Amino acid sequence: MRGVAAAAAALLVLALAACGADDGPAASxxxxxxxxxxxxxxxxxxxxxxxxxVTLADDxxxxxxxxxxxxxGQTVRLVVTNRSGEADEVHVHSDPEHALDVAAGASxxxxxxxxxxxxxxxxxxxxxxxxxxxxxx
Numbered sequence: 268m269r270g271v272a273a274a275a276a277a278l279l280v281l282a283l284a285a286c287g288a289d290d291g292p293a294a295s296x297x298x299x300x301x302x303x304x305x306x307x308x309x310x311x312x313x314x315x316x317x318x319x320x321v322t323l324a325d326d327x328x329x330x331x332x333x334x335x336x337x338x339x340g341q342t343v344r345l346v347v348t349n350r351s352g353e354a355d356e357v358h359v360h361s362d363p364e365h366a367l368d369v370a371a372g373a374s375x376x377x378x379x380x381x382x383x384x385x386x387x388x389x390x391x392x393x394x395x396x397x398x399x400x401x402x403x404x
Contacts, residue, residue, distance in 0.1 A: 316342040316378070319389075319399055321357065323349040323369065327394040337403050339384055345377045355393040361401075 317337050322329045337343055347357055349369040359365040359379060367377040381387055387401040 314342065316344045318344045318346060321345055321347045321398055323347065323351050323355050323357075323391060323393070325351045325353075327396050328391045328398045330399055332397050333399050334402050335399050337381060337401050339403055340380055340382055342378055342380055343401065345389065346374075347376070348374045351393070353393055355391055357398065358390050358392055360388045360390065 317335060319330075319335060345357060345359075345367065347367060347369050349355055349371055352371050354368065354370045357367045357369065357377065359377070361379065361381050362383070365377060365379045367375050369375045381401060381403045384403050387403060389398045389401065390396065391398055
């Protein structure tokens with residue numbers, strides 16, 4: 268069991284270290300208006316998407332480091348509200364990678380799917396903090 272935990276920790280460190288590198292195409296989403304302001308992960312029954320409400324603030328993102336279960340091929344929708352004084356990029360460390368630039372005071376949404384099981388970090392570049400870990404099975 269220790270070996271599995273060590274391997275998971277090593278993968279997380281590698282994913283965070285790769286965050287600054289631009290070695291692959293990233294799909295950028297344009298910010299869109301959103302009325303959501305919560306900070307919870309929930310299952311939306313209408314389209315079976317996993318919705319993660321994210322708030323970016325000067326002291327970091329909310330949620331911070333939560334684990335969210337996702338099925339392979341299931342849609343993930345990040346609903347992001349940036350209440351900080353700085354622009355930020357929400358980066359999804361999947362293959363392919365996805366990114367959403369959100370100006371200070373703006374909101375945006377990013378939808379994507381993950382087609383392989385494993386863990387996928389979603390990170391705030393400005394605060395260098397992990398927002399959620401998607402556990403894809």
